[in-house]
Amino acid sequence: MVKLPYLTALTTLISYGLLFLFGQIRDLFRKILDLLKFKKVQGKGYAPICLGLEDFYTRRLYLRIQDCFGRPIASAPDAWFDVVERYSNDNNKTLQRTSNTTKCLNLGSYNYLGFAAADEYCTPRVIESLKKYSSSTCSVRADGGTTKLHTELEELVARFVGKPAAILFGMGYATNSAIIPALIGKGGLIISDSLNHNSIVNGSRGSGAVVRVFQHNTPSHLEEVLREQIAEGQPRTHRPWKKIIVIVEGIYSMEGELCKLPEIIAVCKKYKAYTYLDEAHSIGAIGKSGRGVCELLGVDPADVDIMMGTFTKSFGSCGGYIAASKEIIRHLKHTCPAHLYATSMSPPAVQQVISAIKVILGEDGSNRGAQKLAQIRENSNFFRSELQKMGFEVLGDNDSPVMPIMLYNPAKIPAFSRECLNQNVAVVTVAFPATPLLLARARICISASHTREDLIKGLEVISKVGDLVGIKYFPVEPEKVAAEEKLKKLE
Amino acid sequence: MAVAVANMTTAALDWVSVKFNAPLAGMVVFGVHIHGHLIVEVLLIAVILFQLSRKSYKPPKKPLTEKEIDDLCDEWAPEPLHPPITEEMLSEPPTLESAAGPHTIIDGKEVVNFASANYLGLIGNEKINDSCIGSLEKYGVGSCGPRGFYGTIDVHLDCEARISKFLGTPDSILYSYGISTIFSVIPAFCKKGDIIVADEGVHWAVQNGLYLSRSTIVYFKHNDMSSLKSTLEKVTRGNRRAEKIRRYIVVEAIYQNSGQIAPLDEIIRLKEKYRFRVVLDESHSFGVLGSSGRGLAEHYGVPVEKIDIITAGMGNALATDGGFCTGSVRVVDHQHLCLHFLLVLQLPLLIIWRRIQLFFQN
Numbered sequence: 001m002v003k004l005p006y007l008t009a010l011t012t013l014i015s016y017g018l019l020f021l022f023g024q025i026r027d028l029f030r031k032i033l034d035l036l037k038f039k040k041v042q043g044k045g046y047a048p049i050c051l052g053l054e055d056f057y058t059r060r061l062y063l064r065i066q067d068c069f070g071r072p073i074a075s076a077p078d079a080w081f082d083v084v085e086r087y088s089n090d091n092n093k094t095l096q097r098t099s100n101t102t103k104c105l106n107l108g109s110y111n112y113l114g115f116a117a118a119d120e121y122c123t124p125r126v127i128e129s130l131k132k133y134s135s136s137t138c139s140v141r142a143d144g145g146t147t148k149l150h151t152e153l154e155e156l157v158a159r160f161v162g163k164p165a166a167i168l169f170g171m172g173y174a175t176n177s178a179i180i181p182a183l184i185g186k187g188g189l190i191i192s193d194s195l196n197h198n199s200i201v202n203g204s205r206g207s208g209a210v211v212r213v214f215q216h217n218t219p220s221h222l223e224e225v226l227r228e229q230i231a232e233g234q235p236r237t238h239r240p241w242k243k244i245i246v247i248v249e250g251i252y253s254m255e256g257e258l259c260k261l262p263e264i265i266a267v268c269k270k271y272k273a274y275t276y277l278d279e280a281h282s283i284g285a286i287g288k289s290g291r292g293v294c295e296l297l298g299v300d301p302a303d304v305d306i307m308m309g310t311f312t313k314s315f316g317s318c319g320g321y322i323a324a325s326k327e328i329i330r331h332l333k334h335t336c337p338a339h340l341y342a343t344s345m346s347p348p349a350v351q352q353v354i355s356a357i358k359v360i361l362g363e364d365g366s367n368r369g370a371q372k373l374a375q376i377r378e379n380s381n382f383f384r385s386e387l388q389k390m391g392f393e394v395l396g397d398n399d400s401p402v403m404p405i406m407l408y409n410p411a412k413i414p415a416f417s418r419e420c421l422n423q424n425v426a427v428v429t430v431a432f433p434a435t436p437l438l439l440a441r442a443r444i445c446i447s448a449s450h451t452r453e454d455l456i457k458g459l460e461v462i463s464k465v466g467d468l469v470g471i472k473y474f475p476v477e478p479e480k481v482a483a484e485e486k487l488k489k490l491e
Numbered sequence: 492m493a494v495a496v497a498n499m500t501t502a503a504l505d506w507v508s509v510k511f512n513a514p515l516a517g518m519v520v521f522g523v524h525i526h527g528h529l530i531v532e533v534l535l536i537a538v539i540l541f542q543l544s545r546k547s548y549k550p551p552k553k554p555l556t557e558k559e560i561d562d563l564c565d566e567w568a569p570e571p572l573h574p575p576i577t578e579e580m581l582s583e584p585p586t587l588e589s590a591a592g593p594h595t596i597i598d599g600k601e602v603v604n605f606a607s608a609n610y611l612g613l614i615g616n617e618k619i620n621d622s623c624i625g626s627l628e629k630y631g632v633g634s635c636g637p638r639g640f641y642g643t644i645d646v647h648l649d650c651e652a653r654i655s656k657f658l659g660t661p662d663s664i665l666y667s668y669g670i671s672t673i674f675s676v677i678p679a680f681c682k683k684g685d686i687i688v689a690d691e692g693v694h695w696a697v698q699n700g701l702y703l704s705r706s707t708i709v710y711f712k713h714n715d716m717s718s719l720k721s722t723l724e725k726v727t728r729g730n731r732r733a734e735k736i737r738r739y740i741v742v743e744a745i746y747q748n749s750g751q752i753a754p755l756d757e758i759i760r761l762k763e764k765y766r767f768r769v770v771l772d773e774s775h776s777f778g779v780l781g782s783s784g785r786g787l788a789e790h791y792g793v794p795v796e797k798i799d800i801i802t803a804g805m806g807n808a809l810a811t812d813g814g815f816c817t818g819s820v821r822v823v824d825h826q827h828l829c830l831h832f833l834l835v836l837q838l839p840l841l842i843i844w845r846r847i848q849l850f851f852q853n
Contacts, residue, residue, distance in 0.1 A: 055825065070827075072643040076631040084645055097648065109635040109642070116635045118628050126632060127624050134590035134614040135623055136810045137607060144595075144606030147587040170812060171668035183572060206703060230567050231560045243569040272569050305572060317633045318667070318812075324572075331573035334580040341695050342670045343806030348623075352632040428640040 004408070004438060008473070012408050012438045019410060023060030057432070061410070066092050068417035068429055074101045077109035078117035079449040083426055104421065105458055107444045108428035112285040112401050113372045114449030115316030115356050121364050122316075122355035126348045133347035142333075145344030153350050154321075160357050161283070161291065161309070162301035163323035165330075169338050170345045172280060172310030173199045175320030178338035179308070180276075181207035182331075184245055189229055191222065191273070192247040195255060200247055200278060210235060216255075219263035222246065226271045244273040250282030250293035254435055254443070256396025256403050258282075261297045265304065274305040284314025285401055290360045290373050296399065315356040317349045376401055376448040383446055383455055390463050391472035395441075404430075404441040405462075405471065412469050413440050419465040425458055590615050608807040610779050638827075654815055658785055659795045663817035664826050669804030672814030673772050674700035676802050679826055680770075681706045681739055688722055688767065689741040690714065692748050697741060697772060713749065716757045723765045738767040744776035744787040752780070755791040759798075768799040778808030 062069075067086060074082040082101035088094065115122065129149060137145040150168060158166040169175040180203030184190060188209040192200060195216045204211045212229060215221040226244070233240050246268050248259045261277070268275045279292045287295030292309070294301050301307065306328065310320040322332065333339055360369040380401045387394045393406040407413055413429045420427045431440040446455075466472050508527070555563075589596045591607040592614045613619060626646065636642035647665055655663045666672040677700030681687055685706040689697070692713035701708050709726060712718035719740075726738070740762060742753045755771075762769050773786045781789030786803075788795040795801075800822055804814040816826065 058825075069639045070643055071641055072645050072648055073641055074645045076629065077635045077641060078631075081641075083641075097645070106641070108640050111635045116631045116633065118631055122632075123627065126627060130620060130623055130627070132589065133587075134592070134620070134810070136614065136806065136812055137587070137591040138609040138614060138806060138810050139591060139607040142584050144585060144587065144591060144604065146584050147591075151586055171671065174668050174671050177671075202703075206699070227560050227564060231555055231563045240567055241569070243572065271564055272567065274569070274572055312633055312635065315633075316631060316635060327576055328573045330576055330580050337695050337699070338670070342668065343804070343812060346812045348627070349632055349812075426641060 005473070008408050009438055012410070015410050016437065019061055023056060026060065027056070063092055065414040065417075067095060068414050071421075071426070072097065076117040077106060077111055078114070079106055079111075079447060079451070079454055080104065081106050081109075081426070083421070102421075102424060104424045104426040105454055105461075106426055106447070107458055108426050109447070110281070110313040110445055111316065111447040111449065112281075112314045112376055112445070113290075113316075113356070113360070114447055115314070115352070115359075116447075117449070119316075119355075119359075121359055121366075121368075122352055125355050126351050129351035130348045135348065136346050137344050139343065140339075140341055141344045142340050147344075147347055147350075149347050149350040149354065150344060153354050156354060156357055157321050158323055160361065161307055161323045162294070163307060163325070165326045166321050166323040167329050167332055167336075167339065168345055168350075169320045169322075170342055171318065172312055172320035174338050174342070175308060175310070175322065176200050176278065177203040177206060178336055179306075179322055179332065180204055180245075180247075182336045183207075183276075183306070183328075184209045184243060187234065187239075187242040189241045189244045190247060191225055191229070191244065193217065193249065193252075193259075195252050196247060196249060197253065197278065197280070200249075204247070216252075217257060217260050219260055219267050222264060223267045223271075226267065226273060230271060244271075245276055246273050247276045247278065250277060250279040251286070251400050251402060253281050253402060254404060254430065254441070256400045256443075258286075258293060258297070258397045258400055261293055261299050261304075265299055269303070275303075276306045276308065277304045279307060279309040280320075281313055281402060282400075283309040284356075284360060285376060286399055288373070290314070290369065311349075311353045315353045317352040317356070319345045319349060319353070372448040376446060379446045379448065379450055379455060382452075383444070383459070386455075386459050387462070388474075389476070390459070390466070391474045391476040392462075392466060393471075393473045401446045403444040403446070405444065406473065407440045407442055407469075407471055408438060410440060412471060413442075415469045416442055416465060416471070419468060420461060423461045423465070425461045427462075608775070609810060610775075610808040611784075611810070613808075613810040651815070655817055658801070658817055660801070660817040660819075662820045662823040663815050664823045666814040666816065667812070669774070669806040669812065669814045670696040672802050672804055672816060673697050673774075674703060676800060676816050676826070677701060677741065677770065678704040680800070680822075681737065685737045685739065686726055687739045687741055688719070688726065690743070690746070690753075692746050692751075693741065693743055693772075694747040697743070701741070714746070714751045714753060716754060716761070719758070720761055723761055723767065727765050738765075739770055740767045741770045742772070744771055744773040744780065747775060752776070752790075753787065755787050755793050755798075759793055763797075769797075770800045770802070771798050772802050774802075774804040774814075775807055777803045777805075784808075 067088065071086070072084040074084050080103055083104050085098045085100045085102065086095040087098065088096070109116065133147055133149065137147060139145040141150070154166045154168055157168070158164060169178070176197070176199035180190070180200070184207050186208045190204045190207070190209050190211045191214055192204060192211065193216055194213045212225055214225045229244070230241065232238065246264065248261070248264055251258055265275060277293070283292040284290045286293060289295065294304065306322060306324045308320065308322050311317045312319070322329070355364070358364045360373070362369050377399055380403070381398055384394055384396070384398065384403055387403065387405065395404045395406070396402060407416060407429065410431065413431055417427060417429045427442050427444065429440070429442045435441060585597045587595050587597060588599070591604060591609060593604055593609070593612065594601055595604045596602070607614075630644060630646070634642040634644055651663045651665055655661060666675065673696050677697070681704040683705045685704070687701060687704070687706050687708045689701055689708055689710055690713055691710045709722055711722040740758065742758060745752055758769060771787065776790075777786045778784045780787055783789065786801070788798060800816065800818045802814065802816045805811045816823070
């Protein structure tokens with residue numbers, strides 16, 4: 001968790017207060033101007049689509065820095081890509097595309113193993129499957145959308161992850177939102193980490209179960225909550241809970257931290273709660289053979305009841321999967337609405353995942369998979385240690401390819417983003433509502449396709465921009481380390 | 492006799508007053524003359540204050556001891572995560588061994604395919620496959636990021652522009668999963684306190700969207716315009732506040748569950764009379780209805796500006812993955828910050844772009 005120094009908190013709050021004030025003044029002028037002009041609202045008698053304060057944040061704060069988000073690209077999201085230039089004639093309210101592009105270093109896409117661009121093993125096979133199965137099946141899985149590729153991938157995923165069976169979905173976000181209501185309903189309890197992703201929050205809300213939150217990554221608090229809830233029972237009737245599911249993520253995308261999986265599993269086993277592990281960012285990216293956080297932390301996959309993951313990040317495709325015991329998968333195939341009503345995954349995308357997993361496992365006959373995994377681990381650790389030496393406040397654990405750099409102040413968000421883009425480095429900045437209001441950050445995602453030179457260039461640019469913007473909150477590593485190295489060289 | 496009683500009572504009262512007043516007669520405290528009744532009043536106030544200051548009677552709370560909690564936890568047994576597996580659940584769907592075109596191969600046999608929603612027969616089209624291969628080699632398969640963080644490829648933007656141009660609407664936005672289009676659009680616009688009048692026979696995704704929006708939902712009989720009229724009448728009659736609340740009608744163009752077509756001209760007439768906004772789901776009618784495939788509005792000859800929000804899943808006629816939503820600029824802009832349309836696969840989107848080009852050529 002991030003500890004916010006008081007001075008920074010104060011200055012950030014003052015900045016937001018000023019922005020809010022200016023926004024309100026502008027709204028006031030807008031109201032006066034509208035009254036004066038007797039602007040006829042589209043159709044008299046219709047209530048406006050958005051009332052006053054509902055989209056205040058979007059209109060007055062987000063739109064000012066709109067050019068930092070949603071930047072279009074004109075090539076594959078590889079280590080270097082082409083960012084399309086945009087300009088605005090009305091102070092960022094609308095943005096127009098040009099046809100100019102700049103080649104930038106990509107530090108923002110979730111391309112952990114480098115499968116985003118055309119790959120020598122994967123792409124020919126994808127093209128073949130496109131010719132054979134065409135681009136879509138036009139029907140739902142239950143009716144005629146299941147092809148041989150789908151069944152092959154389900155078996156492969158189950159083998160890769162270490163579970164008996166798996167089921168596929170066309171979109172990672174929808175996997176969580178559709179599965180959680182199928183597993184638990186009214187009378188059940190969901191205990192989820194306080195920093196869980198929006199898809200899990202939506203799925204929990206949609207299920208109808210009672211949701212309780214435990215402090216981020218704190219197994220002792222989880223135990224307290226579990227004891228209290230089991231002893232109390234359901235809220236007003238005090239009947240015992242039907243079932244309890246604890247939902248955690250492998251790598252938290254906004255923090256870059258790994259979850260304390262062994263302790264959490266031990267607590268859940270003791271209190272007979274089911275565990276649901278969301279490995280969206282960690283599958284394929286960490287662990288010695290890419291099998292995710294279970295392998296890295298030495299947890300037996302049989303101890304986790306349900307493992308969920310997505311194919312968008314490490315495998316360069318789209319979609320999500322759930323891996324669990326055969327009976328649970330059978331039940332899900334029968335009840336889950338995303339399986340029964342949604343068009344099945346596109347066959348070329350399925351083939352891409354199959355090929356990517358084969359490369360990672362080494363079944364394509366080369367050791368590119370092992371090389372990629374070693375490369376991403378080395379890259380992440382190198383980048384993180386360098387950033388910390390330079391004095392940035394970097395979150396996250398070692399080995400995790402996601403690195404948030406704290407910015408805090410709202411003005412530093414566009415400053416950092418635009419300055420980096422001017423120097424041809426593309427970074428991603430996140431602010432409210434994806435993070436808490438005061439804790440805005442820039443998030444770096446390292447890929448296995450970044451070479452050492454790319455990383456060094458990125459570090460140089462970030463260091464320069466960091467000095468300019470003023471985000472080196474920690475003291476720079478003292479010079480004595482450099483002096484020691486000089487001594488060693490002399491000797 | 493009565494006079495005597497009266498005299499006696501007066502004498503008694505006088506005696507009591509004298510007795511009361513006597514000790515304090517003439518007493519002056521802080522310049523205030525003390526009379527007997529003041530003592531009674533002070534005593535009363537003192538008693539009231541005393542009672543108020545006492546703790547109210549509550550049965551004492553005894554929290555559970557650690558041992559009791561341990562026992563409860565040991566006793567508690569959860570239900571299994573899945574219900575018992577029945578015979579029905581064990582049935583497997585057919586596995587295709589070739590493309591899901593009009594003829595497909597299942598278990599080595601060639602069969603006629605009546606299951607896929609391949610309305611325009613675009614599966615297996617040579618031109619489209621060639622352009623897909625080109626885009627695959629250029630852009631890869633996935634876009635590796637949400638729309639806000641370098642997941643927007645110029646092809647997506649071109650596609651959105653093409654769709655709007657084709658349909659004649661100001662702007663449009665793409666979603667990456669067909670069914671999640673409608674159940675993201677509805678909660679983005681309808682919040683708690685709004686009124687939605689929806690058809691009874693809408694499919695699961697629409698029902699889910701209605702549930703997620705937490706608005707007040709009123710259903711009308713499936714595809715029955717008189718029922719819709721009476722429902723709208725009932726909802727707006729006498730409701731002064733109805734002016735301020737947002738009101739929506741949610742219908743599908745071709746109902747997935749029953750195959751009926753919604754009479755759009757009637758709906759637009761009713762909508763303008765009662766001032767509702769229309770959300771139309773054109774998943775099965777886009778590319779199918781209308782002389783050039785522009786959907787329900789063309790089929791009925793209704794100008795497309797009258798429909799406020801049109802959504803469609805592209806998994807049917809367009810034979811690709813994903814969905815889109817079109818409407819006025821305000822409508823589309825509002826959705827840009829609402830989530831749910833994250834990672835997009837652009838391979839099929841390039842397909843769609845080509846397909847719409849084909850429509851123009853046709």
